[in-house]
Amino acid sequence: MTDTSDTARPTTSRSRERAGRRVGYGEGRAALLRAAVRVVARRGLRHLTYRAVAEEAGVTHGLVVHHFGSRDALIEEALAYAVRTSVSTSLLESGSGRVEDFAAGLSELVEADPDLQAFQYELLLEARRRPELREQVRALYDDYRAATERELSRILPADAGPGLTRLVFSALDGLVLYQLTLGERGDTDAAVGELRELLRGLAGERGARQE
Template identity: 85%
Template sequence: MTDLSGTSEPTPPHAREPAGRRVGYGEGREALLRAAVRVVGQRGLRHLTYRAVAQEAGVTHGLVVHHFGSRDALIEEALAYAVRTSVSNSLLESGSGRVEDFAAGLSELVEADPDLQAFQYELLLEARRRPEVREQVRNLYDGYRAATERELSRILPEDAGPALTRLVSAALDGLVLYQLTLGGPDVTEEAVGELRELLLGLARERGRE
């Protein structure tokens, strides 16, 4: 019998999930990380406990302890999971170089997984207090900015440069935060449309220089 992380070691008796509420075979660690993201996204970082994650995932408290060992390790691994998932799922880089494709589907991305987006903002604030979290948060945002800069450089006649990239990234980040808290997808899409018009004008202006 293998444990839920997919290794060949027996699962400790205290770490077995309740009957009838099983995490998918072989996906134990990933499922727990997704559960941690949901807990933080819905209730805030202060509510991230072994028991909260276990309840969200439908497993025992002991299984969470078995996989992570400490709350700090759980936080750091959940953040690493968010980095992998968010950057790989990002719609910032279509690769087409067409301005109408830039940030296409941003509002749908937020609607599809608001907890993942909220988790990132929670950890962004936590990075102010915890240097050990700061580097992973920086990696997350560096990934966003790099994807944005590559796509902007396809749209514009010349490389976008760091200043414009940060400006556009900050605008998109703010739109996501606003949609999560106060707005809706229609507000985001309208603003993204205006941003595309500004980029189109900038591309034409630079093309005449």
């Protein structure tokens, strides 16, 4: 699928600002993927075109075509980029096994890069309509859940198991979505605090059973 929005557009202050940006040496492809994430997060997947990405990144339309070749390739590579970036910045697994460290900084993560979070939800919905995207979306969520399960198994006296892991991760995922759309940082922090209290109680209960 190719970009069909090649008609000339008037120059705006926003486009002039973007045109003033320059993609740094050696980061061209990554910069274009970040621009694609921003376009989808702010305008939806149907607005993801070569021209929209080029405008967002402050580069030529031809450079985007050169790097990706098709809109489908651009979508799939942007999703793969989101998978790599999200896992590397995930706060689900502190490694300490301390309840107070679990999901620490979740609200700050949402505030720091809301576009990356919104992009993932956009693609999650798009995967319902495009089966070819499901495996990458599934891989993203599998990585999230695996990190959650490893950390919960450090916190609890016994392995967390898939059911509890899915429950806890779903709660955190819902908090991120709520903060993105309706809530505030304080709402997320308060809810995470309550979740930690539940985990403390569960850790004590499981420990007592093992004695």
